[in-house]
Amino acid sequence: MDIDVYRPGELTGADRTAWTALQAGAPPHGSPLANPFLSPEFTLAVGRCRRGVRIAVVREDGDPVAFFPFQRSAAGVGRAVGLGVSDAQGVVHRPGFEWDARELLRACGLSVWEFDHLVAGQRPFEAGASGTFPSPxxxxxxxxxxxxxxxxxxxxxxxxxxxxxxxxxxxxxxxxxxxxxxxxxxxxxxxxxxxxxxxxxxxxxxxxxxxxxxxxxxxxxxxxxxxxxxxxxxxxxxxxxxxxxxxxxxxxxxxxxxxxxxxxxxxxxxxxxxxxxxxxxxxxxxxxxxxxxxxxxxxxxxxxxxxxLVSEGWVTRRHPVAVGHRARRAPVRALRNAVVSRPGLFEPADKILKKVGKVRTGRR
The missing domain is CATH 3.40.630.30 (Gcn5-related N-acetyltransferase (GNAT))
Structure with a gap:
């Protein structure tokens, strides 16, 4: 793969047009790539508000065939763009395009890439999914x-x-x-x-x-x-x-x-x-x-x-930073998902949160 990594302001108008065209070519029922959270406009907007936003552009014969937006820390920890508020994450690509997850991470300078709304059809990333969840x-x-x-x-x-x-x-x-x-x-x-x-x-x-x-x-x-x-x-x-x-x-x-x-x-x-x-x-x-x-x-x-369906998890390379990041984040996610997915746990937790909310807002 021929991969170049850009800051948001370095992305050319031609590349933005190609990115949008890849989304336009994705049928809304057959592919989740049409989701606007995967658009160049969303990534560029996050880039104006957050540091470390980058876009990897994969080219074949000089033409862009895939775009991978991500956020990167100085230590090489990667996250989906807008993690926590983005409802669709992954690589926007032409039909039939395949990639090697670790090769892509290496080209982006990442030891790990964390996601919480990975869209379906991202097979190279799906091996790192720790859970899959419905999106109505x-x-x-x-x-x-x-x-x-x-x-x-x-x-x-x-x-x-x-x-x-x-x-x-x-x-x-x-x-x-x-x-x-x-x-x-x-x-x-x-x-x-x-x-x-x-x-x-x-x-x-x-x-x-x-x-x-x-x-x-x-x-x-x-x-x-x-x-x-x-x-x-x-x-x-x-x-x-x-x-x-x-x-x-x-x-x-x-x-x-x-x-x-x-x-x-x-x-x-x-x-x-x-x-x-x-x-x-x-x-x-x-x-x-x-x-x-x-x-x-x-x-x-x-x-x-x-x-x-959307998934959450991590794609990692063999690197100490990846091991440490996953060890720190995995227990928190596992506990949250266990509570949310089980009514016997969620309902009492929800009641506690609402009681806390009443205290915060001064209501009784």
Whole structure:
């Protein structure tokens, strides 16, 4: 393999175009490479917020055939770009391309590469996976009415109740309106405030307490390309926002990312109403599916039509740094996954976190 490694600002316009073309050539159902988290725009945005972002470009006869974005520490520890907030990771490549994982790591100066959302079809990396997890999907390629008919057939009570709550929201709070691509930064700020409050209320770590994540979301909000954009969707009642979501749009995939709502309207399930409106608008724009992201959530189970799989783990070379990194990280991941995957452990842990959240927010 002919491999060159670049800093984000060194990537040429021709290489960015080739990267996007490889994604465009990936069918949305047959390949997860169309996910916008695997786009050059996402990697370049992370590169403006985080140190150590690099892109390996693999060429054959001078033409790029694969792109591998990663973050690298001075010690040679590699991580997926945006690890912790990225919902799709791996090598973007032409169909049929094969690579040697250790050769790629060596060319990138890495002793280990850690991932937590490795997309399917990355066979050279899959040997290092320590776990595989479902990522629910809402298929809308055949249109919103087809999706809604599927939802009614699978979960008639859920569908009926959600649509009834939307009508009740309109009666109680005023006319319900939806904007699929809101461009007002003030509304994005409101969403981030809601999400931060939700993290604190449920005892979770507040992602927006990290400056780089806040900067990243704001950058992506202003990013507009032919096959990529940050999309802020807003549900309002009586002229007041009650729920919002910020995600990333690719050519055929809408990656769901940060949903939140005003707790004052919780009884109307505004988040569910919002996702149905998002599905309707996405279908009208030619989106094939909405990727709800890895994670066990009741609302995802209710909305999904199927699941795709993502993996977490490490690819390593024989190196002391790789051994030390894995020894330090593996127990933490194993404990977290054991708790999340077992209701008998997750439910008590979730209750404890919510109690902590009440203390943090001063509620009783």
């Amino acid at each position: 999907v809402m298929d809308v390629e055949r249109g919103y009415e087809t999706y809604l008919a599927h939802l009614r057939a699978r979960s008639p009570k859920f569908t009926r109740t959600t649509l009834a709550k939307e009508r009740r929201l309109g009666r109680d709070a005023g006319e319900v309106a939806y904007v699929h691509d809101e461009r007002d930064p003030a509304v994005l700020h409101t969403l981030m405030e809601w999400k931060s409050a939700q993290y604190r209320r449920t005892g979770r770590s507040d992602r927006f307490a990290h400056d780089w994540i806040t900067q990243l979301v704001r950058q992506l909000f202003h990013t507009r390309a032919d096959r990529f954009a940050g999309v802020l969707s807003v549900l309002s009642a009586g002229g007041r926002p009650v729920a919002a979501h910020f995600g990333l749009r690719g050519e055929r995939v809408l990656a769901c990312w940060f949903p939140a709502y005003d707790p004052a309207y919780a009884k109307y399930s505004p988040g569910l109403i919002l996702h149905l409106r998002m599905a309707e608008a996405a279908a009208a724009e030619g989106i094939a599916h909405l990727d709800l992201g890895r994670g066990q959530k009741e609302y995802k189970d209710s909305l999904k039509t199927r699941e795709i």
